[in-house]
Amino acid sequence: MNAYELEDIAHGYDGQTVLTIEDWTAEEGTVSGVVGPNGSGKSTLLSLLGFVTSPTQGKIRFKGRPAEPFSDIVRGKVAMLPQDAFLLKRSVYSNVAYGLKIKKQNSGIKTRVHEALDMVGLDPGTFARRPWFALSGGESRRVALAARLALQPEVLLLDEPTASVDAASAQMIKAAALHARQQWGTTLIVTSHDTEWLADISDNLLHLFRGCMLGNGRQTLIFGPWTGNGSGMLCRAFPQGQVLEASGHPPDPQNAVAAIEARQMRLYLTADEVAPYHRRLKGILLRLSYEQSTRLTSAAVLVGGMIFNVYLPEAGTDNRRFHPGTEVWVGYDPHSVAWF
Amino acid sequence: MEYLYQGLIQAFRLLFTGDPETYSAVAATVKAASFSMAASLTLGIPAGFALGHFQFPGRRQVRLVVDTCLALPTVFVGLVVYAMISRQGPMGDMGLLFSIPGIAMGQTLLALPVVTALSATAIESMDANLRVSLITLGANRRQLLLTSLWEVRHGILAAGLTAYGRVLTEVGISMMVGGNIKWHSRTITTAIALETGKGMFATGIALGLVLLLIAFSVTLPASLLRKK
Numbered sequence: 392m393n394a395y396e397l398e399d400i401a402h403g404y405d406g407q408t409v410l411t412i413e414d415w416t417a418e419e420g421t422v423s424g425v426v427g428p429n430g431s432g433k434s435t436l437l438s439l440l441g442f443v444t445s446p447t448q449g450k451i452r453f454k455g456r457p458a459e460p461f462s463d464i465v466r467g468k469v470a471m472l473p474q475d476a477f478l479l480k481r482s483v484y485s486n487v488a489y490g491l492k493i494k495k496q497n498s499g500i501k502t503r504v505h506e507a508l509d510m511v512g513l514d515p516g517t518f519a520r521r522p523w524f525a526l527s528g529g530e531s532r533r534v535a536l537a538a539r540l541a542l543q544p545e546v547l548l549l550d551e552p553t554a555s556v557d558a559a560s561a562q563m564i565k566a567a568a569l570h571a572r573q574q575w576g577t578t579l580i581v582t583s584h585d586t587e588w589l590a591d592i593s594d595n596l597l598h599l600f601r602g603c604m605l606g607n608g609r610q611t612l613i614f615g616p617w618t619g620n621g622s623g624m625l626c627r628a629f630p631q632g633q634v635l636e637a638s639g640h641p642p643d644p645q646n647a648v649a650a651i652e653a654r655q656m657r658l659y660l661t662a663d664e665v666a667p668y669h670r671r672l673k674g675i676l677l678r679l680s681y682e683q684s685t686r687l688t689s690a691a692v693l694v695g696g697m698i699f700n701v702y703l704p705e706a707g708t709d710n711r712r713f714h715p716g717t718e719v720w721v722g723y724d725p726h727s728v729a730w731f
Numbered sequence: 732m733e734y735l736y737q738g739l740i741q742a743f744r745l746l747f748t749g750d751p752e753t754y755s756a757v758a759a760t761v762k763a764a765s766f767s768m769a770a771s772l773t774l775g776i777p778a779g780f781a782l783g784h785f786q787f788p789g790r791r792q793v794r795l796v797v798d799t800c801l802a803l804p805t806v807f808v809g810l811v812v813y814a815m816i817s818r819q820g821p822m823g824d825m826g827l828l829f830s831i832p833g834i835a836m837g838q839t840l841l842a843l844p845v846v847t848a849l850s851a852t853a854i855e856s857m858d859a860n861l862r863v864s865l866i867t868l869g870a871n872r873r874q875l876l877l878t879s880l881w882e883v884r885h886g887i888l889a890a891g892l893t894a895y896g897r898v899l900t901e902v903g904i905s906m907m908v909g910g911n912i913k914w915h916s917r918t919i920t921t922a923i924a925l926e927t928g929k930g931m932f933a934t935g936i937a938l939g940l941v942l943l944l945i946a947f948s949v950t951l952p953a954s955l956l957r958k959k
Contacts, residue, residue, distance in 0.1 A: 441867050460866060467869030477860035480882055489878075490868040538868060548867075 392454060394419045394546055394578040395440060400449035402435055408447070410435045410602040417595075419454075419545075422572060422579040422684075424589030427599035428612075433582040434474060436599065437548045440580060441471035467494050470544035474551045476535030483508070483526070483534050484519040490542045507541035508534075510570055512563035529560030536564055540571055547571055549581045553588075565592075590682050590689065600650065601731055609653035609689060609700040613637075617644050624725060625649075629695030633672055635723075641730035648731045655727040656701045658690055659720040660712050669722030674699065676719045692721055738936025745937050746944075752913070757941060760918040762831050763905070764898050767838030771846045771894055776887060778843075779850025780876060783857075794851065800844030805903030812837040812908050829910035834918070837904035842894035849893060853886025854879065888953055899946055919945075 393416045400412040410432035417423050425433050438444050439451060442460045450457055458465045467490065478486050487504045491497070505515040511533035518530070526534060532552070539547060549568060553561035569592060571577040583589050590596055590609060598605040600612065613635060617625040624636040625644055641647035657669065658676075665671045674694035681688050688703040688710060699721050703710045713719065745753040782794060814820050816827040816836070827833035861882055865875050880887060902920045909916035911925060919942045926935040 438863070441863075443863050443866050461871055466871065469867070470869075471863070471867035473860055473863050473867070475860050477858055477864040479861075479864075479878070493868070493870055493874050535864070542869065 392419050393417065393452075394421075394454060396452040396455070397439075398450055398452075400439065400446045400451065402439060402444075402446045402448070408602065410439075410599075412436070412449075412604055415597070415604065417578060417580060419578055420572065420576045421594040422569075422581065422592050424593030424596045425580065425582040425599060426584075426586055426589060426596060427582075427605075430601075431599040432602040433599055434550055435602075437471060437473075437550045437580065437582060440546075441469055441548050443471070467542055468545040469548070470539035470542050470546070471548040472532075472536050472539055472550060472552055474554065476532050478523040478526070478531055478534060480523055482519070483513075483521045483523070486523065486534055487538045487541050490538055494542075503541050503543075504537075507537040510540050510567045511537045512559075512567075513537065529556040532556050533560055533563055533567075536567055540567060543575050544571075544577055545575075546578045546580070549579065549583075551582055551584070553583060553585060587680055590680070591684070594684055598650075600648065603731065605650045605729065605731075606652060608685075609702075610650050611653070611656070611697075611699045611701075613649040613651070613697065615644075615646055615648070617641075617647055617649075619644070629672070629697070631673075631695065633695060635672060636670055636725045637728040637730075638726050639728055639730050650729045650731065651699075651723055651727060653689060653700045653702050656699065656721055656723045658692070658701045658703055658713065659722055660717075662720055665720055665722045668724060670725050672699070672721045672723070674719060674721055676713060676715050676717050678715050679703070679713065690719075692719055694721060734932045735936060737933040739940065741933050742937035742940035745934075746941060753938065753941065755914050756917050756919045756922045756938065757945070759831055759834075759909075759916060760899065760920070760942070761945065763834040763838060763909075763918060764895065766832065766835035767842055767898050768891070768895055770835070770839040771842035771898075772891060774839075775843050775846025775890070775894075776850050776880065779847045779887075779890070780854055780880065782847065783851035783854025784879070794848075797844050797848045797851070801848055803841060803844065805841060805901040806907065807903075808837050808840050809904040809907030812840065812904065816908070828908065829912055829916055831909070831916060834905050834909040834916065837908045838898045838901065841901060841904065842898050845894040845897060846890050849890030850887055853883040853890065856886065857883050884956075888956065892950060892953055895949060896946070899942065 395417040397412050397415040401408050402410045425436060427433050439446050442458060442465045445459050453465055456464055479489060484504055487507055488500055491500050491503060508515045508518060513533055547568065552564045565588065568579055572579050581589060595607050596609065597607060598610045613627055615627065617627055620626045624638055627635045629635065637649050659665050662671060672694045674692040677691045677693050679688055679690050690701045690703055692699045692701055701721055703713060816822045816825065816833055827836060857879060861879060865878055870878060900920060902924055905918045905921045909918065909921065911917050911921040919938050923935045923938045926938065
């Protein structure tokens with residue numbers, strides 16, 4: 392069953408649309424990662440999914456039923472950890488217990504609060520009585536997450552959960568979120584700039600840019616300036632005389648941004664191997680990482696100061712030839728470019 | 732300076748000997764202030780929340796009016812209330828003139844803008860993430876309102892104490908609406924004005940100190956609450 396179904400959604404502030412989503416679903420119990428640069432609409436999407444605000448246009452269905460802020464079907468079931476988590480001016484215990492108290496779930500409240508604190512790596516004996524002002528930034532964030540985990544939510548929305556926290560706190564937060572999914576089958580929707588982590592844990596990766604969905608999976612964004620080459624292609628020059636060619640007719644070619652899905656590109660070791668239908672760019676292979684969700688190895692390739700995200704050829708191909716630091720060729724289809 | 736010293740001595744004498752005239756003025760003051768504060772807090776806090784929290788057409792204009800009313804002269808309020816509750820006034824039949832409820836009515840008009848404006852300011856200064864956090868922790872609209880108010884309790888408390896200070900120390904309304912009637916509607920402030928007029932400075936200072944004691948008895952628990 393789908394936890395969320397979004398249809399023809401548009402949302403904006405002061406008459407300006409900042410997010411448009413034609414169609415998107417998230418299955419129950421899955422992990423969805425949302426990536427995109429600042430201002431791409433990630434936090435707006437999460438506030439809509441958290442039913443903090445209603446979309447300007449369109450409907451959001453939660454478990455097949457239309458829902459809106461304060462609906463009984465979402466209250467206490469959808470929990471969100473905002474980017475700037477707010478703690479009530481109370482003790483840690485009272486903060487974590489707040490959601491349970493307002494739901495009148497008073498039986499076993501102490502156990503659940505202590506369990507939630509344990510999950511985020513905070514010792515209840517040490518932290519439960521502490522006032523909100525005696526916590527570090529990372530501890531505050533963990534307490535805020537514990538308050539959500541105590542509710543055992545059906546959906547947990549995390550907006551940049553590891554931003555501005557130390558490595559230890561980030562690790563605890565990541566582990567706690569995944570533990571919630573494992574223990575209660577919680578649907579997770581996470582925004583983060585930590586693309587590697589998101590790609591690793593997500594069942595699907597949603598890429599947002601300028602309030603629009605670019606599609607699923609890793610993307611490479613190529614910013615202008617673009618120039619025409621006289622044969623209907625737009626060109627972006629890179630240092631050392633390399634040129635990326637792309638077909639299409641963006642509304643503002645000079646300032647357009649091109650997006651190429653990682654799946655649409657391929658990595659080659661020599662120029663001779665590049666498929667005839669592919670254009671090629673030479674770069675340095677920076678790093679390789681294995682994605683558990685897609686079972687593919689992704690590569691980050693530096694081409695003229697810009698990083699391209701490319702998947703290595705699938706199983707059956709000898710991928711052991713690719714080592715970080717070696718010179719590689721990125722092959723791409725100039726017709727598979729999306730424009731924004 | 733002798734009369735100041737005498738005033739201090741007399742203040743304790745009036746209080747500890749249970750002087751009936753003084754206690755009558757204290758009772759009138761406390762009654763009027765309690766009624767007016769109860770009414771202004773009941774009306775002013777929700778109004779302040781609405782003004783500080785919601786966006787609606789004309790909000791800025793309403794805020795301007797409320798802020799202007801912070802400087803309401805007490806004699807003007809006294810005049811308006813007098814006109815309303817005097818025999819010829821629309822509320823003349825209610826018999827409120829020269830009574831404690833009449834004074835309380837005027838004091839409510841005086842305190843209401845203070846409570847409303849300062850509560851609205853407290854709500855406006857509230858962290859925007861509080862609302863998001865409460866909604867996503869499962870709060871309904873009523874819980875959102877109550878928890879938000881609790882989070883800005885220091886600001887609300889300051890609003891209440893400021894209004895209480897204005898109510899307790901005003902003379903204009905008590906004099907015009909209450910009539911300064913001995914054993915009936917004479918408050919401490921009107922008694923001070925009367926005693927000073929008679930040249931009884933020591934009694935005036937004694938009553939002033941009594942007024943300070945009353946103020947202290949309210950601000951002390953408020954101060955303790957602030958620490959929590």
